[in-house]
Amino acid sequence: MKRGPQGQFVNARIPQESFRAFVARPLPPKPPISLDGQLQDLLEKANRALGRLDGIALLIPDIWLFLYFYIRKEAVLSSQIEGTQSTLSDLLLFESTEMPGLPVDDVLEVSNYVAALSHGLERIKEGFPLSLRLIKEIHGILLAKGRGSEKGPGEFRRSQNWVGGTRPGNAEFVPAPPTDLIGLMGDLELFLHDKPVRTPVLLKAAIAHVQFETIHPFQDGNGRMGRLLVSLLLCNEGALGQPLLYLSLYLKRRRTTYFDLLQEVRLEGDWERWLRFFLEGVIETADQSVDTAKKILSLFDEDRRKIEGLGGSARSALRVHHLLQKKVVTSIPAATQDLKLTQPTVAHALDEMRKLGIVQEITGNRRGRVFSYGNFMRILSEGTELPSKDAVDAEPDRGQTMAEPDSEEPLREGSATHPQRAGSKPSPSRRRRAH
Numbered sequence: 001m002k003r004g005p006q007g008q009f010v011n012a013r014i015p016q017e018s019f020r021a022f023v024a025r026p027l028p029p030k031p032p033i034s035l036d037g038q039l040q041d042l043l044e045k046a047n048r049a050l051g052r053l054d055g056i057a058l059l060i061p062d063i064w065l066f067l068y069f070y071i072r073k074e075a076v077l078s079s080q081i082e083g084t085q086s087t088l089s090d091l092l093l094f095e096s097t098e099m100p101g102l103p104v105d106d107v108l109e110v111s112n113y114v115a116a117l118s119h120g121l122e123r124i125k126e127g128f129p130l131s132l133r134l135i136k137e138i139h140g141i142l143l144a145k146g147r148g149s150e151k152g153p154g155e156f157r158r159s160q161n162w163v164g165g166t167r168p169g170n171a172e173f174v175p176a177p178p179t180d181l182i183g184l185m186g187d188l189e190l191f192l193h194d195k196p197v198r199t200p201v202l203l204k205a206a207i208a209h210v211q212f213e214t215i216h217p218f219q220d221g222n223g224r225m226g227r228l229l230v231s232l233l234l235c236n237e238g239a240l241g242q243p244l245l246y247l248s249l250y251l252k253r254r255r256t257t258y259f260d261l262l263q264e265v266r267l268e269g270d271w272e273r274w275l276r277f278f279l280e281g282v283i284e285t286a287d288q289s290v291d292t293a294k295k296i297l298s299l300f301d302e303d304r305r306k307i308e309g310l311g312g313s314a315r316s317a318l319r320v321h322h323l324l325q326k327k328v329v330t331s332i333p334a335a336t337q338d339l340k341l342t343q344p345t346v347a348h349a350l351d352e353m354r355k356l357g358i359v360q361e362i363t364g365n366r367r368g369r370v371f372s373y374g375n376f377m378r379i380l381s382e383g384t385e386l387p388s389k390d391a392v393d394a395e396p397d398r399g400q401t402m403a404e405p406d407s408e409e410p411l412r413e414g415s416a417t418h419p420q421r422a423g424s425k426p427s428p429s430r431r432r433r434a435h
Contacts (some may be wrong), residue, residue: 001034003269012168012177014160019168021160022266023176024214026182026187027207028199029271039272042279046202050239056293057242066293067242069328069380075113077248078227081255086382092329108146113224120232121243130236132189138228139318142221151220156181161216162414171414173263177214184215192233201237205230206278210265227251243434244289250281295379300325301376306356314370317349324359324373328380331370 007024035043057063076088089109120138128134140154152158157178164172176184188211190196192204199207212226227248234240251258254277261274307317319339324330329340335346350371353359360374 001031001270001272003029003031003271005267006265006269006271010177012160012174014168017169019171019174021168021174021177021215024182024184024211024266027191028197028209029207029269031211033203033207033275034269036272039275039279042276042283043200043202046279046286049283050234050245053286053289054083054241056290057244060293060297063192063242066296067244068326071117071243072110072114073380074231074246074248075110075117077246078224078251079110079113081223081248081252083225088377092377109148112142112144112146113228115144117228117231117243120228121235124232124236130192130232132185135225135229135425138232139218139221139225142224142228148220152218153221156185156217157219159219163216166414173266175214181215181217185217187358188212188215200238201234202279202282203275204237205233206275208233209278210271210274213262214266237321245282245286246279247281247285249288250285285371292379292382296376299375299379299431301386303356303358306358307353310352310356313348313352315353316345320353321347321358324371324376326400328373328377329362329370331368 006029007022007273008025009020012019012021033039057066060066072092073088076090102397116138119141120134123134123137124130136154143149143151143153160168160174160175160177162168162171168174188208191199191211192208194204198435209226209230212229213222216222218225227246231246234245235243257277261277265274278353303321304318307321308314310317319341320335323335323338327334330338332343332347332350335341335350339346350359354361354371357371358375359371361369362372363370
């Protein structure tokens with residue numbers, strides 16, 4: 001259903017120029033969402049997929065171990081949508097050994113995301129409401145260190161921002177002026193708390209995400225914060241017992257469609273089309289997460305059986321194997337300290353596991369060697385790789401052609417206090433930063 005613009009354009013001005021900014025209407029959408037046969041069917045399928053995903057937690061011996069890596073994978077993917085060039089292996093290496101040569105700014109950005117999501121989940125578990133105060137707290141951690149730390153972490157913006165282009169006058173989208181933010185975010189908070197009417201949780205998550213991205217309340221980090229909001233809302237409402245659903249891989253693979261649909265909702269009011277896209281993402285992502293969990297459990301069992309065949313050295317090798325399930329990358333000194341074994345014992349165990357094809361040495365050095373649980377890393381890293389030719393959209397939408405990440409002009413996010421200079425080019429680590 002095309003309802004027309006879901007807000008109004010207002011005239012605004014910065015010292016350099018006048019422009020038009022978009023002020024969103026309060027939620028819920030009017031007329032109300034039309035749950036026709038297709039959308040109702042997708043909603044039911046998505047709820048069943050969430051149920052299967054929640055049930056897999058009962059089959060995983062150490063759910064917190066699974067969450068530890070899964071949260072990190074989501075952090076990497078969400079940051080990649082924003083343009084960072086950091087992979088999951090980069091992050092894990094950074095956290096375990098801080099190996100030289102890694103893209104430190106990018107890894108710090110991802111590390112901040114992990115800390116922000118963990119903080120939000122902990123606060124919700126403590127009974128703290130999903131509120132503007134919590135959103136600002138989480139954002140403060142998201143931009144606490146590294147890139148963006150000078151852009152008002154934890155504070156709503158006090159200057160105009162925009163998406164795409166080099167200034168508001170040639171931007172692809174200009175959110176509301178800062179004077180409107182408190183009212184807009186207050187209305188969003190009411191919607192999150194089912195005022196004026198209750199909204200089913202998956203629809204609420206999808207609608208709230210669009211509204212947050214349209215308001216763009218912070219000077220930087222709005223995209224990551226908007227995706228975090230989906231995970232936090234599902235856990236806060238009890239749709240998931242554990243934060244196991246993350247849509248960033250789905251959105252990364254359909255990035256062009258994702259941004260186009262956000263703009264379509266704003267300008268045409270076709271919420272139903274966005275909701276179909278979102279619910280299809282929930283179904284696909286939940287099913288992939290279940291498959292990933294099963295692959296990991298199968299891998300651990302298969303490798304454990306291989307190690308048990310080592311005979312006398314199996315006992316220490318099994319301890320190293322168990323450690324690698326928690327720390328997919330380790331060194332002989334680090335494993336020695338963690339397991340309270342001798343260095344020769346750990347070195348022998350790792351060498352035996354290398355011969356079995358379970359671990360790989362990844363530095364090529366004779367000293368200071370680092371070992372990776374290769375097959376585990378590969379399962380965890382699916383979708384986080386940075387190939388030279390990776391399609392933006394897995395399935396072209398509305399006649400669009402598939403584009404390569406570096407083949408088109410990137411969307412850029414700027415603000416009046418930190419503008420994107422006209423004619424400037426983003427650094428390799430900041431390509432395609434948007435929303």
